[in-house]
Amino acid sequence: MSDPNPNPAALVRVEGVEKIFHRGSEDVHVLAELNLTVPAGEFLALMGPSGSGKSTLLNLIGGLDRPTKGTVTVAGDRLDTLADRQLAAWRARHIGFVFQLYNLMPVLTAEQNVELPLLLTPLTKAERRKHVTTALAMVGLSHRANHYPRTMSGGEQQRVGIARGIVTDPTLLLCDEPTGDLDRKAGDEILTLLDALNRQHGKTIIMVTHDPHASARAARTVHLDKGRLIGEGP
Protein backbone atom coordinates (compact mmCIF):
# COMPACT_ATOMS: atom_id res chain seq x y z
CA MET A 1 0.00 0.00 0.00
CA SER A 2 1.20 3.52 -0.73
CA ASP A 3 1.69 6.14 1.91
CA PRO A 4 -1.70 7.77 2.38
CA ASN A 5 -0.04 11.11 3.12
CA PRO A 6 2.52 11.82 0.41
CA ASN A 7 4.32 15.10 1.07
CA PRO A 8 6.90 16.56 -1.26
CA ALA A 9 8.54 18.54 1.62
CA ALA A 10 8.87 15.47 3.80
CA LEU A 11 11.78 15.06 6.21
CA VAL A 12 11.65 11.29 5.73
CA ARG A 13 10.81 9.69 2.40
CA VAL A 14 10.66 5.91 2.04
CA GLU A 15 10.01 4.83 -1.54
CA GLY A 16 9.39 1.36 -2.87
CA VAL A 17 11.38 -0.24 -0.07
CA GLU A 18 11.82 -3.97 0.18
CA LYS A 19 13.86 -5.75 2.83
CA ILE A 20 14.73 -9.40 2.58
CA PHE A 21 16.71 -11.29 5.23
CA HIS A 22 18.53 -14.45 4.26
CA ARG A 23 18.28 -17.18 6.87
CA GLY A 24 20.16 -20.16 5.57
CA SER A 25 18.61 -21.07 2.24
CA GLU A 26 15.39 -19.27 3.12
CA ASP A 27 14.57 -15.67 2.13
CA VAL A 28 12.39 -13.82 4.63
CA HIS A 29 10.52 -10.85 3.12
CA VAL A 30 10.25 -8.39 6.01
CA LEU A 31 9.18 -5.28 4.09
CA ALA A 32 7.54 -5.18 0.68
CA GLU A 33 6.95 -2.22 -1.67
CA LEU A 34 6.70 0.17 1.23
CA ASN A 35 6.20 3.92 0.83
CA LEU A 36 6.10 6.40 3.66
CA THR A 37 6.67 10.11 4.13
CA VAL A 38 7.08 11.92 7.42
CA PRO A 39 7.01 15.72 7.46
CA ALA A 40 9.33 17.67 9.74
CA GLY A 41 7.92 18.27 13.22
CA GLU A 42 5.59 15.26 13.17
CA PHE A 43 5.16 12.76 15.99
CA LEU A 44 4.46 9.50 14.15
CA ALA A 45 3.68 6.13 15.68
CA LEU A 46 4.41 2.92 13.79
CA MET A 47 2.14 0.16 15.04
CA GLY A 48 1.89 -3.46 14.20
CA PRO A 49 2.16 -6.96 15.64
CA SER A 50 5.48 -8.68 16.29
CA GLY A 51 7.25 -9.48 13.02
CA SER A 52 5.33 -6.86 11.06
CA GLY A 53 8.60 -5.11 10.14
CA LYS A 54 8.21 -1.91 12.16
CA SER A 55 11.63 -2.13 13.85
CA THR A 56 13.23 -3.00 10.52
CA LEU A 57 11.62 0.08 8.98
CA LEU A 58 12.92 2.18 11.88
CA ASN A 59 16.42 0.77 11.33
CA LEU A 60 16.27 1.69 7.64
CA ILE A 61 15.15 5.24 8.43
CA GLY A 62 17.91 5.53 11.04
CA GLY A 63 20.59 4.32 8.64
CA LEU A 64 21.33 1.22 10.72
CA ASP A 65 20.51 -1.11 7.86
CA ARG A 66 20.11 -0.87 4.09
CA PRO A 67 17.05 -1.76 2.03
CA THR A 68 17.23 -4.66 -0.41
CA LYS A 69 15.36 -2.50 -2.88
CA GLY A 70 14.01 1.04 -2.97
CA THR A 71 15.30 4.27 -1.46
CA VAL A 72 15.26 5.95 1.92
CA THR A 73 15.82 9.70 1.96
CA VAL A 74 16.14 11.53 5.27
CA ALA A 75 16.89 15.22 5.66
CA GLY A 76 17.72 15.37 1.97
CA ASP A 77 20.28 12.54 2.04
CA ARG A 78 19.78 9.29 0.08
CA LEU A 79 20.98 6.78 2.68
CA ASP A 80 21.60 3.97 0.20
CA THR A 81 24.26 6.08 -1.53
CA LEU A 82 26.29 6.71 1.61
CA ALA A 83 29.33 4.58 2.49
CA ASP A 84 29.50 3.02 5.98
CA ARG A 85 31.77 5.75 7.30
CA GLN A 86 29.58 8.52 5.85
CA LEU A 87 26.50 6.81 7.22
CA ALA A 88 28.01 6.73 10.72
CA ALA A 89 28.76 10.46 10.52
CA TRP A 90 25.28 11.07 9.16
CA ARG A 91 23.69 9.20 12.07
CA ALA A 92 25.76 11.19 14.55
CA ARG A 93 24.53 14.43 12.97
CA HIS A 94 20.88 13.67 12.27
CA ILE A 95 19.57 10.80 14.39
CA GLY A 96 18.83 10.29 18.07
CA PHE A 97 17.92 6.77 19.14
CA VAL A 98 15.81 5.68 22.09
CA PHE A 99 15.73 1.92 22.69
CA GLN A 100 13.25 -0.32 24.46
CA LEU A 101 15.87 -1.65 26.89
CA TYR A 102 17.51 1.79 27.31
CA ASN A 103 20.88 0.38 26.13
CA LEU A 104 22.95 2.50 28.48
CA MET A 105 26.60 1.73 29.13
CA PRO A 106 26.63 0.20 32.62
CA VAL A 107 30.20 1.36 33.25
CA LEU A 108 29.34 5.02 32.71
CA THR A 109 27.36 7.44 34.86
CA ALA A 110 24.17 9.07 33.57
CA GLU A 111 26.01 12.18 32.43
CA GLN A 112 28.79 10.13 30.80
CA ASN A 113 26.15 8.12 28.93
CA VAL A 114 24.50 11.30 27.73
CA GLU A 115 27.87 12.71 26.72
CA LEU A 116 28.71 9.72 24.46
CA PRO A 117 27.34 11.13 21.16
CA LEU A 118 29.04 14.45 21.88
CA LEU A 119 32.45 12.73 21.98
CA LEU A 120 32.13 12.48 18.21
CA THR A 121 31.80 16.23 17.84
CA PRO A 122 34.57 18.85 17.99
CA LEU A 123 33.01 20.41 21.12
CA THR A 124 35.29 21.20 24.05
CA LYS A 125 34.85 19.49 27.38
CA ALA A 126 33.14 22.58 28.83
CA GLU A 127 30.77 22.79 25.87
CA ARG A 128 29.95 19.11 26.13
CA ARG A 129 29.24 19.51 29.82
CA LYS A 130 26.86 22.40 29.08
CA HIS A 131 24.94 20.33 26.52
CA VAL A 132 24.75 17.36 28.88
CA THR A 133 23.47 19.52 31.72
CA THR A 134 20.76 20.95 29.46
CA ALA A 135 19.70 17.52 28.17
CA LEU A 136 19.51 16.05 31.67
CA ALA A 137 17.53 19.07 32.85
CA MET A 138 15.06 18.60 29.98
CA VAL A 139 14.35 15.04 31.10
CA GLY A 140 14.27 16.07 34.78
CA LEU A 141 17.32 14.11 35.87
CA SER A 142 19.84 16.78 36.83
CA HIS A 143 20.00 15.35 40.33
CA ARG A 144 20.96 11.88 39.04
CA ALA A 145 23.81 12.98 36.78
CA ASN A 146 26.50 11.09 38.67
CA HIS A 147 24.53 7.92 39.21
CA TYR A 148 25.19 4.67 37.39
CA PRO A 149 22.35 2.99 35.46
CA ARG A 150 22.21 0.06 37.91
CA THR A 151 21.16 2.46 40.70
CA MET A 152 18.31 3.94 38.68
CA SER A 153 14.73 2.82 38.00
CA GLY A 154 13.65 1.74 34.52
CA GLY A 155 11.87 5.04 33.96
CA GLU A 156 14.92 7.02 34.99
CA GLN A 157 17.17 4.93 32.75
CA GLN A 158 14.84 5.55 29.81
CA ARG A 159 14.93 9.28 30.50
CA VAL A 160 18.75 9.09 30.42
CA GLY A 161 18.35 7.25 27.11
CA ILE A 162 16.16 10.09 25.79
CA ALA A 163 18.66 12.69 27.03
CA ARG A 164 21.37 10.81 25.12
CA GLY A 165 19.09 10.79 22.08
CA ILE A 166 18.47 14.54 22.10
CA VAL A 167 21.80 15.87 23.39
CA THR A 168 23.15 16.52 19.89
CA ASP A 169 19.87 18.19 18.88
CA PRO A 170 19.29 15.64 16.10
CA THR A 171 17.01 16.17 13.13
CA LEU A 172 15.01 13.07 13.94
CA LEU A 173 14.35 11.09 17.12
CA LEU A 174 13.72 7.37 16.55
CA CYS A 175 12.16 5.49 19.45
CA ASP A 176 11.89 1.70 19.37
CA GLU A 177 9.24 0.61 21.89
CA PRO A 178 10.36 3.28 24.40
CA THR A 179 7.73 2.25 26.95
CA GLY A 180 7.84 -1.47 26.24
CA ASP A 181 9.84 -2.32 29.35
CA LEU A 182 8.17 0.12 31.72
CA ASP A 183 5.10 0.06 33.94
CA ARG A 184 2.16 2.25 32.97
CA LYS A 185 3.10 5.20 35.21
CA ALA A 186 6.73 5.34 34.07
CA GLY A 187 5.58 4.76 30.49
CA ASP A 188 3.21 7.71 30.71
CA GLU A 189 6.01 9.93 31.97
CA ILE A 190 8.16 8.94 29.01
CA LEU A 191 5.33 9.57 26.55
CA THR A 192 4.66 12.95 28.14
CA LEU A 193 8.34 13.77 27.75
CA LEU A 194 8.33 12.74 24.06
CA ASP A 195 5.14 14.72 23.52
CA ALA A 196 6.78 17.79 25.06
CA LEU A 197 9.88 17.37 22.90
CA ASN A 198 7.65 17.28 19.85
CA ARG A 199 5.28 20.12 20.77
CA GLN A 200 7.61 22.48 22.61
CA HIS A 201 10.86 21.85 20.79
CA GLY A 202 9.53 20.86 17.39
CA LYS A 203 11.39 17.56 17.40
CA THR A 204 10.36 15.09 14.69
CA ILE A 205 9.72 11.74 16.33
CA ILE A 206 9.03 8.31 14.90
CA MET A 207 8.02 5.83 17.57
CA VAL A 208 7.61 2.09 17.10
CA THR A 209 5.07 0.61 19.48
CA HIS A 210 2.47 -2.12 19.71
CA ASP A 211 0.73 -0.36 22.58
CA PRO A 212 -2.43 1.58 21.50
CA HIS A 213 -2.12 3.69 24.65
CA ALA A 214 1.31 4.86 23.51
CA SER A 215 0.32 5.40 19.90
CA ALA A 216 -2.59 7.57 21.05
CA ARG A 217 -0.04 10.20 22.12
CA ALA A 218 1.29 10.50 18.57
CA ALA A 219 -0.14 12.94 16.02
CA ARG A 220 -0.39 10.20 13.42
CA THR A 221 -0.32 6.41 13.58
CA VAL A 222 0.64 4.16 10.70
CA HIS A 223 -0.15 0.44 10.86
CA LEU A 224 2.07 -2.26 9.42
CA ASP A 225 1.36 -5.92 8.95
CA LYS A 226 3.53 -8.50 7.21
CA GLY A 227 5.82 -5.81 5.93
CA ARG A 228 3.17 -3.64 4.34
CA LEU A 229 1.46 -0.42 5.37
CA ILE A 230 -2.15 -1.27 5.93
CA GLY A 231 -3.54 2.09 6.92
CA GLU A 232 -3.68 4.91 9.41
CA GLY A 233 -5.65 5.49 12.53
CA PRO A 234 -5.72 4.51 16.19
Next chain:
Amino acid sequence: MKFFHLVWGNLKRRKLRTSLTLLSILVAFVLFGFLCAIKQALVGGVELAGADRLIVRHKVSIIQLLPENYQARMARIPGVAAVAHQTWFGGVYQDPKNFFMQCPVVPEEFMAMFPEFLLPPDQMKAWLATRTGCIVGRNTAERFHLKIGDKIPIVSPIWMQKTWEFDIVGIFDGAKKGTDTTSLFFRYDYFEEARKAQNWGSGQVGWYTIRVQNPAQAGAVAQAVDQEFENSPAETKTEPEGAFAQGFANQIGNIALIVTGILGAVFFTILLVTGSTMSQAVRERIGELGVLKAIGFTNGQVLGLVLAESCLLTVLGGGLGLGLAWVLTSRGDPTGGMLPLFFFPVRDLLLGLGLSLVLGLVTGILPAQQAMRLKVAEALRRM
Protein backbone atom coordinates in the same frame (compact mmCIF):
# COMPACT_ATOMS: atom_id res chain seq x y z
CA MET B 1 41.89 11.05 25.67
CA LYS B 2 38.19 11.95 25.68
CA PHE B 3 37.39 8.26 25.25
CA PHE B 4 39.63 7.20 28.14
CA HIS B 5 36.81 6.92 30.69
CA LEU B 6 34.95 4.59 28.34
CA VAL B 7 38.01 2.37 27.84
CA TRP B 8 38.86 2.42 31.54
CA GLY B 9 35.24 1.76 32.52
CA ASN B 10 35.13 -1.31 30.30
CA LEU B 11 38.30 -2.67 31.89
CA LYS B 12 36.75 -2.25 35.35
CA ARG B 13 33.59 -4.07 34.29
CA ARG B 14 34.87 -7.52 35.35
CA LYS B 15 37.25 -6.62 38.12
CA LEU B 16 38.31 -10.15 39.02
CA ARG B 17 38.97 -11.17 35.43
CA THR B 18 40.87 -7.97 34.70
CA SER B 19 42.89 -8.31 37.91
CA LEU B 20 43.87 -11.91 37.15
CA THR B 21 44.86 -11.02 33.60
CA LEU B 22 46.83 -8.02 34.87
CA LEU B 23 48.54 -10.24 37.41
CA SER B 24 49.59 -12.77 34.78
CA ILE B 25 50.98 -9.99 32.56
CA LEU B 26 52.73 -8.46 35.57
CA VAL B 27 54.40 -11.76 36.48
CA ALA B 28 55.52 -12.26 32.88
CA PHE B 29 57.16 -8.84 32.81
CA VAL B 30 58.81 -9.30 36.22
CA LEU B 31 60.31 -12.48 34.75
CA PHE B 32 61.31 -10.50 31.66
CA GLY B 33 63.09 -7.96 33.87
CA PHE B 34 64.93 -10.64 35.83
CA LEU B 35 66.02 -12.51 32.72
CA CYS B 36 67.27 -9.29 31.17
CA ALA B 37 69.24 -8.57 34.34
CA ILE B 38 70.72 -12.10 34.32
CA LYS B 39 71.59 -11.75 30.64
CA GLN B 40 73.19 -8.40 31.39
CA ALA B 41 75.18 -9.98 34.22
CA LEU B 42 76.46 -12.74 31.95
CA VAL B 43 77.16 -10.86 28.76
CA GLY B 44 77.38 -7.27 30.04
CA GLY B 45 81.18 -7.50 30.13
CA VAL B 46 81.15 -7.82 26.37
CA GLU B 47 79.37 -4.48 25.99
CA LEU B 48 81.60 -2.73 28.48
CA ALA B 49 84.81 -4.06 27.00
CA GLY B 50 87.15 -1.44 25.61
CA ALA B 51 87.40 -1.48 21.83
CA ASP B 52 91.11 -0.69 22.09
CA ARG B 53 92.00 -3.42 24.58
CA LEU B 54 93.24 -6.92 23.92
CA ILE B 55 93.54 -9.80 26.36
CA VAL B 56 96.57 -12.06 26.14
CA ARG B 57 96.29 -15.43 27.88
CA HIS B 58 98.03 -18.78 27.74
CA LYS B 59 97.11 -20.60 24.53
CA VAL B 60 96.14 -23.76 26.43
CA SER B 61 93.92 -22.23 29.13
CA ILE B 62 93.35 -19.12 31.17
CA ILE B 63 94.49 -20.99 34.29
CA GLN B 64 97.97 -21.53 32.81
CA LEU B 65 100.34 -18.73 33.80
CA LEU B 66 102.49 -16.58 31.54
CA PRO B 67 106.02 -15.32 32.25
CA GLU B 68 106.20 -11.84 33.73
CA ASN B 69 108.96 -10.91 31.30
CA TYR B 70 106.51 -11.14 28.37
CA GLN B 71 105.33 -7.67 29.38
CA ALA B 72 108.46 -5.92 28.14
CA ARG B 73 108.45 -7.93 24.89
CA MET B 74 104.82 -7.05 24.23
CA ALA B 75 105.48 -3.37 24.90
CA ARG B 76 108.02 -3.39 22.05
CA ILE B 77 105.55 -4.73 19.47
CA PRO B 78 104.51 -1.98 17.04
CA GLY B 79 100.98 -0.71 17.72
CA VAL B 80 101.03 -1.53 21.46
CA ALA B 81 100.44 1.55 23.61
CA ALA B 82 100.46 -0.01 27.08
CA VAL B 83 100.55 -3.38 28.83
CA ALA B 84 99.26 -4.38 32.28
CA HIS B 85 98.93 -7.76 33.93
CA GLN B 86 96.60 -9.38 36.42
CA THR B 87 96.67 -12.73 38.22
CA TRP B 88 93.76 -14.68 39.62
CA PHE B 89 94.09 -14.78 43.41
CA GLY B 90 90.93 -16.78 44.17
CA GLY B 91 90.84 -15.90 47.87
CA VAL B 92 87.99 -16.29 50.33
CA TYR B 93 86.79 -13.57 52.67
CA GLN B 94 85.29 -15.11 55.83
CA ASP B 95 83.14 -17.64 53.95
CA PRO B 96 83.40 -19.27 50.48
CA LYS B 97 79.90 -17.90 49.75
CA ASN B 98 81.31 -14.35 49.97
CA PHE B 99 82.71 -14.52 46.46
CA PHE B 100 84.42 -11.56 44.82
CA MET B 101 87.45 -11.35 42.56
CA GLN B 102 90.85 -10.36 43.90
CA CYS B 103 93.91 -9.70 41.74
CA PRO B 104 97.45 -8.46 42.34
CA VAL B 105 98.23 -5.59 39.97
CA VAL B 106 100.83 -2.88 39.42
CA PRO B 107 98.79 0.17 40.54
CA GLU B 108 99.94 2.86 38.08
CA GLU B 109 99.78 0.74 34.96
CA PHE B 110 96.55 -0.95 36.03
CA MET B 111 94.68 2.29 36.74
CA ALA B 112 95.96 3.76 33.48
CA MET B 113 94.75 0.70 31.59
CA PHE B 114 91.25 0.75 33.18
CA PRO B 115 90.04 4.35 33.38
CA GLU B 116 86.51 3.05 34.12
CA PHE B 117 87.70 2.48 37.71
CA LEU B 118 87.53 5.82 39.48
CA LEU B 119 89.84 6.24 42.50
CA PRO B 120 90.33 9.62 44.22
CA PRO B 121 93.96 10.91 43.87
CA ASP B 122 94.64 10.89 47.61
CA GLN B 123 93.60 7.23 47.83
CA MET B 124 95.80 6.42 44.82
CA LYS B 125 98.67 8.13 46.60
CA ALA B 126 98.01 6.11 49.74
CA TRP B 127 97.94 2.90 47.70
CA LEU B 128 101.31 3.69 46.16
CA ALA B 129 102.70 4.39 49.64
CA THR B 130 101.34 1.24 51.29
CA ARG B 131 102.91 -2.06 50.29
CA THR B 132 100.06 -4.12 51.82
CA GLY B 133 97.44 -1.68 50.55
CA CYS B 134 94.48 -2.69 48.49
CA ILE B 135 91.54 -0.95 46.87
CA VAL B 136 88.00 -2.34 47.01
CA GLY B 137 85.10 -1.73 44.65
CA ARG B 138 82.14 0.24 46.02
CA ASN B 139 79.78 -2.70 45.61
CA THR B 140 81.87 -5.05 47.76
CA ALA B 141 82.73 -2.33 50.26
CA GLU B 142 79.04 -1.67 50.86
CA ARG B 143 78.17 -5.36 50.87
CA PHE B 144 80.63 -6.15 53.66
CA HIS B 145 80.60 -2.70 55.32
CA LEU B 146 84.29 -2.21 54.56
CA LYS B 147 85.90 1.20 54.92
CA ILE B 148 89.25 2.83 54.41
CA GLY B 149 91.59 1.93 57.28
CA ASP B 150 90.14 -1.55 57.76
CA LYS B 151 92.31 -4.62 57.55
CA ILE B 152 90.86 -7.36 55.42
CA PRO B 153 92.03 -10.96 55.85
CA ILE B 154 91.72 -13.19 52.80
CA VAL B 155 92.48 -16.89 52.71
CA SER B 156 94.01 -18.03 49.44
CA PRO B 157 93.53 -21.69 48.58
CA ILE B 158 95.88 -21.17 45.59
CA TRP B 159 98.75 -19.00 46.75
CA MET B 160 100.65 -20.46 49.67
CA GLN B 161 97.34 -21.55 51.18
CA LYS B 162 97.60 -18.96 53.92
CA THR B 163 95.69 -15.96 55.19
CA TRP B 164 96.78 -12.76 53.48
CA GLU B 165 96.09 -9.50 55.22
CA PHE B 166 95.57 -6.28 53.30
CA ASP B 167 95.04 -2.68 54.38
CA ILE B 168 92.14 -0.98 52.63
CA VAL B 169 93.47 2.35 51.36
CA GLY B 170 90.88 3.16 48.73
CA ILE B 171 87.39 2.47 47.48
CA PHE B 172 86.82 2.81 43.76
CA ASP B 173 83.66 3.56 41.83
CA GLY B 174 82.62 2.75 38.26
CA ALA B 175 82.53 5.35 35.54
CA LYS B 176 79.48 3.65 33.97
CA LYS B 177 76.41 2.02 35.46
CA GLY B 178 77.52 -1.44 34.38
CA THR B 179 81.12 -1.15 35.57
CA ASP B 180 81.97 -4.02 37.87
CA THR B 181 82.84 -2.65 41.30
CA THR B 182 82.93 -5.95 43.13
CA SER B 183 86.66 -6.65 42.85
CA LEU B 184 89.59 -6.08 45.16
CA PHE B 185 93.02 -5.15 43.77
CA PHE B 186 96.25 -5.27 45.74
CA ARG B 187 99.87 -4.59 44.93
CA TYR B 188 101.78 -7.04 42.77
CA ASP B 189 105.10 -6.30 44.48
CA TYR B 190 103.67 -7.43 47.84
CA PHE B 191 102.31 -10.57 46.16
CA GLU B 192 105.55 -11.29 44.29
CA GLU B 193 107.67 -10.76 47.37
CA ALA B 194 105.70 -13.43 49.24
CA ARG B 195 105.88 -15.82 46.28
CA LYS B 196 109.62 -15.36 45.99
CA ALA B 197 110.11 -16.02 49.69
CA GLN B 198 108.20 -19.25 49.41
CA ASN B 199 109.44 -20.07 45.87
CA TRP B 200 105.80 -20.40 44.79
CA GLY B 201 105.13 -19.47 41.15
CA SER B 202 107.32 -16.38 41.24
CA GLY B 203 107.73 -14.39 38.02
CA GLN B 204 104.48 -15.54 36.46
CA VAL B 205 101.21 -13.74 35.91
CA GLY B 206 97.69 -14.74 34.91
CA TRP B 207 96.99 -12.70 31.81
CA TYR B 208 97.89 -9.43 30.13
CA THR B 209 95.78 -6.56 28.92
CA ILE B 210 97.14 -4.56 26.01
CA ARG B 211 96.01 -1.15 24.90
CA VAL B 212 96.54 -0.70 21.17
CA GLN B 213 97.39 2.66 19.63
CA ASN B 214 94.72 2.29 16.96
CA PRO B 215 91.63 0.08 17.46
CA ALA B 216 91.47 -0.49 13.70
CA GLN B 217 94.80 -2.33 13.93
CA ALA B 218 93.79 -4.50 16.92
CA GLY B 219 93.64 -7.66 14.77
CA ALA B 220 97.14 -7.13 13.40
CA VAL B 221 98.55 -6.40 16.85
CA ALA B 222 96.91 -9.55 18.27
CA GLN B 223 98.49 -11.60 15.49
CA ALA B 224 101.88 -10.01 16.11
CA VAL B 225 101.70 -10.79 19.83
CA ASP B 226 100.88 -14.45 19.23
CA GLN B 227 103.65 -14.70 16.63
CA GLU B 228 106.13 -13.22 19.10
CA PHE B 229 105.60 -16.11 21.50
CA GLU B 230 105.06 -18.86 18.95
CA ASN B 231 106.99 -22.09 19.66
CA SER B 232 107.81 -20.89 23.18
CA PRO B 233 106.93 -22.96 26.29
CA ALA B 234 104.07 -20.53 26.96
CA GLU B 235 102.36 -19.72 23.68
CA THR B 236 99.68 -17.05 23.82
CA LYS B 237 96.17 -16.49 22.57
CA THR B 238 95.31 -12.84 22.03
CA GLU B 239 91.78 -11.63 21.45
CA PRO B 240 89.72 -8.47 21.88
CA GLU B 241 88.50 -7.89 25.42
CA GLY B 242 84.89 -8.25 24.22
CA ALA B 243 85.54 -11.66 22.69
CA PHE B 244 87.30 -12.71 25.88
CA ALA B 245 84.25 -11.75 27.95
CA GLN B 246 81.95 -13.44 25.44
CA GLY B 247 84.00 -16.62 25.73
CA PHE B 248 83.43 -16.59 29.47
CA ALA B 249 79.69 -16.13 29.00
CA ASN B 250 79.54 -18.86 26.37
CA GLN B 251 80.83 -21.37 28.87
CA ILE B 252 77.30 -21.29 30.29
CA GLY B 253 75.63 -21.48 26.89
CA ASN B 254 74.06 -19.18 24.36
CA ILE B 255 72.56 -16.79 26.90
CA ALA B 256 70.62 -14.75 24.38
CA LEU B 257 69.01 -17.89 22.93
CA ILE B 258 68.11 -19.26 26.36
CA VAL B 259 66.57 -15.95 27.44
CA THR B 260 64.69 -15.57 24.15
CA GLY B 261 63.39 -19.14 24.41
CA ILE B 262 62.06 -18.71 27.95
CA LEU B 263 60.52 -15.32 27.18
CA GLY B 264 59.00 -16.65 23.97
CA ALA B 265 57.20 -19.40 25.89
CA VAL B 266 56.04 -16.98 28.59
CA PHE B 267 54.76 -14.36 26.16
CA PHE B 268 53.01 -16.93 24.01
CA THR B 269 51.08 -18.03 27.11
CA ILE B 270 50.27 -14.41 27.97
CA LEU B 271 49.15 -13.88 24.41
CA LEU B 272 46.60 -16.66 24.81
CA VAL B 273 45.44 -15.47 28.25
CA THR B 274 45.01 -11.83 27.23
CA GLY B 275 43.56 -12.74 23.84
CA SER B 276 40.97 -14.92 25.53
CA THR B 277 40.10 -12.12 27.99
CA MET B 278 39.63 -9.60 25.20
CA SER B 279 37.57 -11.97 23.04
CA GLN B 280 35.29 -12.66 25.98
CA ALA B 281 35.05 -8.94 26.77
CA VAL B 282 33.91 -8.17 23.22
CA ARG B 283 31.47 -11.10 23.05
CA GLU B 284 29.82 -9.93 26.27
CA ARG B 285 29.03 -6.47 24.99
CA ILE B 286 28.16 -6.88 21.35
CA GLY B 287 24.91 -5.02 22.00
CA GLU B 288 26.72 -2.08 23.57
CA LEU B 289 29.09 -1.91 20.62
CA GLY B 290 25.99 -1.84 18.44
CA VAL B 291 24.71 1.14 20.43
CA LEU B 292 28.00 2.97 19.91
CA LYS B 293 27.75 2.39 16.18
CA ALA B 294 24.08 3.44 16.18
CA ILE B 295 24.90 6.81 17.73
CA GLY B 296 27.60 7.46 15.17
CA PHE B 297 30.84 5.72 16.10
CA THR B 298 32.57 4.56 12.92
CA ASN B 299 33.94 1.07 12.42
CA GLY B 300 37.44 2.47 12.82
CA GLN B 301 36.56 4.16 16.11
CA VAL B 302 35.09 0.93 17.49
CA LEU B 303 38.23 -0.92 16.37
CA GLY B 304 40.33 1.73 18.10
CA LEU B 305 38.33 1.49 21.35
CA VAL B 306 38.84 -2.28 21.61
CA LEU B 307 42.52 -2.00 20.70
CA ALA B 308 42.96 0.81 23.22
CA GLU B 309 41.43 -1.41 25.87
CA SER B 310 43.73 -4.35 25.16
CA CYS B 311 46.76 -2.06 24.97
CA LEU B 312 45.83 -0.33 28.23
CA LEU B 313 45.55 -3.75 29.88
CA THR B 314 48.93 -4.99 28.66
CA VAL B 315 50.79 -1.69 29.09
CA LEU B 316 49.41 -1.33 32.61
CA GLY B 317 50.33 -4.92 33.53
CA GLY B 318 53.63 -4.67 31.69
CA GLY B 319 54.48 -1.30 33.24
CA LEU B 320 53.74 -2.53 36.74
CA GLY B 321 55.73 -5.70 36.11
CA LEU B 322 58.68 -3.81 34.69
CA GLY B 323 58.54 -1.34 37.59
CA LEU B 324 58.54 -4.18 40.10
CA ALA B 325 61.40 -5.88 38.25
CA TRP B 326 63.31 -2.59 38.34
CA VAL B 327 62.83 -2.29 42.10
CA LEU B 328 63.75 -5.92 42.75
CA THR B 329 66.84 -5.92 40.54
CA SER B 330 68.02 -2.56 41.89
CA ARG B 331 68.95 -4.40 45.08
CA GLY B 332 71.84 -5.79 43.09
CA ASP B 333 73.35 -9.22 42.65
CA PRO B 334 71.04 -11.79 44.32
CA THR B 335 73.77 -14.48 44.25
CA GLY B 336 76.16 -12.70 46.56
CA GLY B 337 78.89 -12.03 44.06
CA MET B 338 78.50 -14.47 41.17
CA LEU B 339 76.72 -11.89 38.99
CA PRO B 340 78.44 -8.56 39.64
CA LEU B 341 76.87 -6.86 36.61
CA PHE B 342 73.33 -7.87 37.60
CA PHE B 343 71.01 -4.95 36.81
CA PHE B 344 68.02 -4.23 34.58
CA PRO B 345 69.29 -1.98 31.77
CA VAL B 346 67.16 1.02 30.75
CA ARG B 347 67.44 -0.19 27.15
CA ASP B 348 65.69 -3.46 28.11
CA LEU B 349 63.13 -1.56 30.22
CA LEU B 350 62.13 0.45 27.15
CA LEU B 351 62.13 -2.72 25.07
CA GLY B 352 59.76 -4.25 27.65
CA LEU B 353 57.40 -1.27 27.41
CA GLY B 354 57.41 -1.60 23.63
CA LEU B 355 56.79 -5.31 23.95
CA SER B 356 53.79 -4.71 26.22
CA LEU B 357 52.31 -2.38 23.60
CA VAL B 358 52.87 -4.93 20.83
CA LEU B 359 51.29 -7.59 23.05
CA GLY B 360 48.23 -5.37 23.42
CA LEU B 361 47.95 -4.82 19.68
CA VAL B 362 48.39 -8.51 18.84
CA THR B 363 45.91 -9.74 21.46
CA GLY B 364 43.40 -7.03 20.65
CA ILE B 365 43.42 -7.11 16.89
CA LEU B 366 41.12 -10.13 16.37
CA PRO B 367 38.43 -9.07 18.88
CA ALA B 368 38.73 -5.50 17.58
CA GLN B 369 38.14 -6.65 14.01
CA GLN B 370 35.19 -8.70 15.23
CA ALA B 371 33.76 -5.57 16.86
CA MET B 372 34.49 -3.48 13.78
CA ARG B 373 32.63 -5.86 11.46
CA LEU B 374 29.48 -6.02 13.59
CA LYS B 375 26.30 -5.14 11.74
CA VAL B 376 24.54 -2.50 13.82
CA ALA B 377 21.02 -3.85 13.51
CA GLU B 378 22.15 -7.41 14.33
CA ALA B 379 24.24 -6.21 17.27
CA LEU B 380 21.31 -4.26 18.74
CA ARG B 381 19.16 -7.39 18.65
CA ARG B 382 21.73 -9.03 20.93
CA MET B 383 21.36 -6.54 23.79
